[in-house]
Amino acid sequence: MALSGLQIFKLLAKTNCKDCGFPTCMAFAMQLAAGKAELDKCPHVTDEVKAELGEASAPPVRKVTIGSGDYAVSVGEETVLYRHEKRFENPPGIAVYVGDDTDDSAFEQKLETFKTQEFERVGQVLRAKMFAIESADAGRLADRAKKASDTGAAVVLMSEDAAALKQAAEPIKAKKPLLYAATAENFDQVSAAAKELNVPFAITAPDLDQLAELGQKAIDGDFKEVVLDPMSANLKDALRDQTYIRRAAIKKKFRALGFPTIAFPCKMTDDKNLQVVYAGVFVAKYAGIIVLDTSDPGHLMPLLVLAQNIYTDPQRPMQMDQGVYPLNDPSEDSPVLLTTNFSLTYFTVAGEIEASKVPTWLLVMDTEGQSVLTSWAAGKFVADAIAPFVKKSGIEEKIKHRKIVIPGYVAQISGELEEELSDWEVVVGVREAADVPRYLRQMTSA
Numbered sequence: 298m299a300l301s302g303l304q305i306f307k308l309l310a311k312t313n314c315k316d317c318g319f320p321t322c323m324a325f326a327m328q329l330a331a332g333k334a335e336l337d338k339c340p341h342v343t344d345e346v347k348a349e350l351g352e353a354s355a356p357p358v359r360k361v362t363i364g365s366g367d368y369a370v371s372v373g374e375e376t377v378l379y380r381h382e383k384r385f386e387n388p389p390g391i392a393v394y395v396g397d398d399t400d401d402s403a404f405e406q407k408l409e410t411f412k413t414q415e416f417e418r419v420g421q422v423l424r425a426k427m428f429a430i431e432s433a434d435a436g437r438l439a440d441r442a443k444k445a446s447d448t449g450a451a452v453v454l455m456s457e458d459a460a461a462l463k464q465a466a467e468p469i470k471a472k473k474p475l476l477y478a479a480t481a482e483n484f485d486q487v488s489a490a491a492k493e494l495n496v497p498f499a500i501t502a503p504d505l506d507q508l509a510e511l512g513q514k515a516i517d518g519d520f521k522e523v524v525l526d527p528m529s530a531n532l533k534d535a536l537r538d539q540t541y542i543r544r545a546a547i548k549k550k551f552r553a554l555g556f557p558t559i560a561f562p563c564k565m566t567d568d569k570n571l572q573v574v575y576a577g578v579f580v581a582k583y584a585g586i587i588v589l590d591t592s593d594p595g596h597l598m599p600l601l602v603l604a605q606n607i608y609t610d611p612q613r614p615m616q617m618d619q620g621v622y623p624l625n626d627p628s629e630d631s632p633v634l635l636t637t638n639f640s641l642t643y644f645t646v647a648g649e650i651e652a653s654k655v656p657t658w659l660l661v662m663d664t665e666g667q668s669v670l671t672s673w674a675a676g677k678f679v680a681d682a683i684a685p686f687v688k689k690s691g692i693e694e695k696i697k698h699r700k701i702v703i704p705g706y707v708a709q710i711s712g713e714l715e716e717e718l719s720d721w722e723v724v725v726g727v728r729e730a731a732d733v734p735r736y737l738r739q740m741t742s743a
């Protein structure tokens with residue numbers, strides 16, 4: 298049963314040392330009780346208290362990991378309903394569906410496409426990491442599961458037959474496949490297979506009351522890695538069910554629904570473009586795993602980008618390390634451009650510089666991940682901060698000229714910066730990254 302903030306407080310060290318990031322033990326206890334802090338943030342909790350608080354401090358949506366290695370997909374562990382309240386923790390796993398209506402050559406094709414669909418965006422590699430294999434034929438299920446697993450993918454095994462699930466999971470159990478699914482009829486068999494193989498399993502029921510009953514059964518059986526499928530028939534029902542489940546887990550601390558969910562756009566429509574639209578809804582609200590009948594990069598990329606955006610911590614912009622970035626093999630005569638360490642800014646500017654093929658030094662200043670105009674407005678990207686950064690960056694040892702190009706959006710600081718950097722010429726560059734190649738070519742051909 299969940300403990301109150303006061304009950305948790307009584308178990309803490311009560312020193313108000315602030316090591317947890319909260320001003321007092323009481324503040325930390327209240328946040329812990331609300332599911333908005335993690336127990337391990339307090340380094341002074343004894344093992345006995347950890348054991349006592351274990352269940353109370355578990356996140357309201359439990360964490361479940363499917364797969365292993367680079368393609369392991371961890372879902373759940375969420376503590377808020379809305380991203381701006383704190384952040385969303387684990388982006389949904391995107392699974393490529395393979396059913397009995399997929400013939401062997403189409404399956405091979407999906408395996409091949411799966412291996413190659415990979416995108417890099419703002420320094421992160423994005424890809425679908427899962428296959429969902431369904432078959433009424435136990436042999437085919439096992440065979441395809443093995444082939445899918447051999448690509449590295451995390452695998453969801455789908456069958457109504459608990460014995461078939463076990464047979465397919467056994468050879469790949471080290472890679473933690475998800476058994477889908479336990480129903481009211483076969484709960485005991487599927488959960489027993491999951492326990493024996495030490496793998497997670499999904500539960501499914503035709504309404505949320507019955508789903509909660511199975512969720513409670515899983516809790517009573519001490520199963521922690523469980524995924525919920527509310528069997529929603531269409532997008533409207535699915536949105537309602539996903540929202541009810543999340544609200545019950547977060548607001549009511551209702552443990553029986555405190556597990557991540559799985560959603561099947563592939564079962565709602567045959568139109569693959571529409572599946573992507575549905576999946577976009579599930580990325581935002583609130584699926585842990587989303588199963589699509591496509592491995593086409595054109596379908597997957599927008600979803601992965603959407604998930605990346607939504608699951609980025611809104612209080613901590615993605616940022617680069619401060620420093621001097623050599624692009625296109627620059628020399629001591631190459632131009633020097635200055636920008637901020639907001640990742641999106643860096644990768645946009647760096648991408649344009651690389652496309653220009655002009656050897657360039659890019660100076661990236663730590664502005665706590667803020668963009669050029671935002672950091673200027675916040676007083677972080679201003680002359681008396683930029684000048685010491687340039688001096689200490691080491692750029693002066695790499696070049697023999699003293700000319701620095703600042704972003705066009707902060708033209709107003711050029712005079713002051715020239716005063717601060719008295720031996721440098723400060724040049725106002727372009728405003729938009731898209732204009733950088735033209736600007737660099739003109740600059741270097743002059």
Ligand code: SF4
Nearest residue numbers: 313314315317322339
């Ligand atoms: S780190 Fe622990 S002991 Fe220190 S203030 Fe936070 S809760 Fe209290």
